[in-house]
Amino acid sequence: MNKYFLYFFLFLIPVLGLGLDLKGHWALEKSEITYTVTHPLHVVKGKAVSPIKVTKGNGANAVIELTFPTKGKGVCYSGHNEFHVGVLVDSFDSGDKNRDLHMLQVTKAGLYPLIDVKADFKEKDGRISLPGQVAADFTIQFAGKTVKYPNVNLEMTAWNSGGAHLLATLRLKLRDFEIQPPSLLTMPVQDEVPVRLDMFWKHVDSKELKK
Amino acid sequence: MKRSMKVFLSFLFIAASVINPLEAAPKQKKSHKLVIAPVADSTDDLGFSKEETQANPAFQKDLEARTDMLRIHQTLGLITAVPLTTEFILGITTANNVAKGNSDTGLHTTLGLATAGLYITTAMFAILAPKPKDLKPTGNTELHQILSWIHMPLMILTPLVGDMANDRIANGQPVGDLGTIHGIMAGTLLGSYLTSLAVITF
Numbered sequence: 001m002n003k004y005f006l007y008f009f010l011f012l013i014p015v016l017g018l019g020l021d022l023k024g025h026w027a028l029e030k031s032e033i034t035y036t037v038t039h040p041l042h043v044v045k046g047k048a049v050s051p052i053k054v055t056k057g058n059g060a061n062a063v064i065e066l067t068f069p070t071k072g073k074g075v076c077y078s079g080h081n082e083f084h085v086g087v088l089v090d091s092f093d094s095g096d097k098n099r100d101l102h103m104l105q106v107t108k109a110g111l112y113p114l115i116d117v118k119a120d121f122k123e124k125d126g127r128i129s130l131p132g133q134v135a136a137d138f139t140i141q142f143a144g145k146t147v148k149y150p151n152v153n154l155e156m157t158a159w160n161s162g163g164a165h166l167l168a169t170l171r172l173k174l175r176d177f178e179i180q181p182p183s184l185l186t187m188p189v190q191d192e193v194p195v196r197l198d199m200f201w202k203h204v205d206s207k208e209l210k211k
Numbered sequence: 212m213k214r215s216m217k218v219f220l221s222f223l224f225i226a227a228s229v230i231n232p233l234e235a236a237p238k239q240k241k242s243h244k245l246v247i248a249p250v251a252d253s254t255d256d257l258g259f260s261k262e263e264t265q266a267n268p269a270f271q272k273d274l275e276a277r278t279d280m281l282r283i284h285q286t287l288g289l290i291t292a293v294p295l296t297t298e299f300i301l302g303i304t305t306a307n308n309v310a311k312g313n314s315d316t317g318l319h320t321t322l323g324l325a326t327a328g329l330y331i332t333t334a335m336f337a338i339l340a341p342k343p344k345d346l347k348p349t350g351n352t353e354l355h356q357i358l359s360w361i362h363m364p365l366m367i368l369t370p371l372v373g374d375m376a377n378d379r380i381a382n383g384q385p386v387g388d389l390g391t392i393h394g395i396m397a398g399t400l401l402g403s404y405l406t407s408l409a410v411i412t413f
Contacts, residue, residue, distance in 0.1 A: 041412060071257040071258050072257065073256065084256075084257065085257075086257040086264075095349060095350045096349055096351055097346060097347065097348050097350070097352060097353075098281075098348060098352035101342075101343070101346075102281075104274055105271075105275060109271070109274075110267050110268060110270040110271025110272070110273075110274055111271050113264055114259065184285075185289075185412060
């Protein structure tokens with residue numbers, strides 16, 4: 001009888017999720033990217049939410065469409081995990097249109113309309129336990145500059161067949177991207193701008209990824 | 212029976228070990244056998260349209276011009292607040308002097324005209340700054356703009372009413388309610404102007 005219990009528990013081991021295999025392709029399902037700018041007089045947060053509901057047409061002909069100002073793809077193989085995210089600079093909303101236009105100017109969004117974020121990390125023993133954190137290396141192309149941020153804590157709160165939920169805070173420095181800190185009343189904003197990435201990824205097959 | 216049970220359980224165990232939750236997901240058949248290509252290296256692979264990712268130097272140029280003009284607007288706006296406040300205080304003093312029979316309103320008039328000139332120059336830098344089509348102001352900028360619909364007409368009307376009162380003083384006629392109306396308009400103008408300045412700052 002004890003043997004049956006042993007077999008039963010052995011059978012349960014993979015189901016208990018002591019480690020999850022992340023292999024395969026991933027696509028960004030939804031995301032919220034938030035920057036925080038600190039000025040001596042106030043703190044401003046700007047968000048890029050994806051997808052956005054856009055109403056096209058009027059009255060009975062009105063159609064709600066989803067637009068994706070943030071797009072991303074990921075791939076996991078042999079313990080390596082690579083994620084690539086693109087964000088349209090003009091998708092950030094700080095609650096003040098004039099400030100957003102000023103942000104577009106200082107970040108040279110007219111010349112570089114996209115922020116390109118690449119993250120890669122390796123799993124210990126090819127497996128990841130949840131919830132957990134891994135050190136990921138980020139490479140960011142923004143405002144015409146490429147800057148690497150190694151060993152950034154990447155939090156994983158979910159990673160299963162339904163999808164993955166990844167969170168990270170990047171402490172960007174305006175100086176790194178040669179961005180002149182905007183000023184108000186001759187007081188410039190702080191050089192460090194934390195950017196919070198909150199991303200939900202879905203597992204897809206390679207055919208779906210090509211779409 | 213016992214032996215067959217063992218075999219069956221062993222089979223289940225092996226099967227469960229091979230199939231992990233991700234690979235069991237729909238649309239993910241045999242994912243462990245996929246030849247996995249590296250993640251999208253270029254942003255073109257992410258699915259953005261060319262219009263979305265194409266550089267637009269003309270737009271950047273407009274943004275630069277807009278920022279430069281609004282920076283001047285900001286500086287001139289702060290400078291204008293000084294003569295505007297001074298003019299209001301001077302107006303109260305002048306009104307008291309007129310009540311005592313003095314007819315000299317020259318300094319108040321001159322400073323008033325200079326302030327109006329500075330105000331118009333400040334406003335022009337905001338009005339003429341390039342802006343994207345269909346730009347709808349939001350947040351504090353919206354409030355800043357709404358307040359301009361109060362202080363801008365008052366900046367035209369207040370000196371006109373002041374001029375009418377000035378004519379009466381110069382001709383030795385009683386000013387009547389014109390002085391009071393001029394004072395209320397000036398107070399509203401100063402209040403809305405300083406509020407407009409404060410909302411954009413904090």
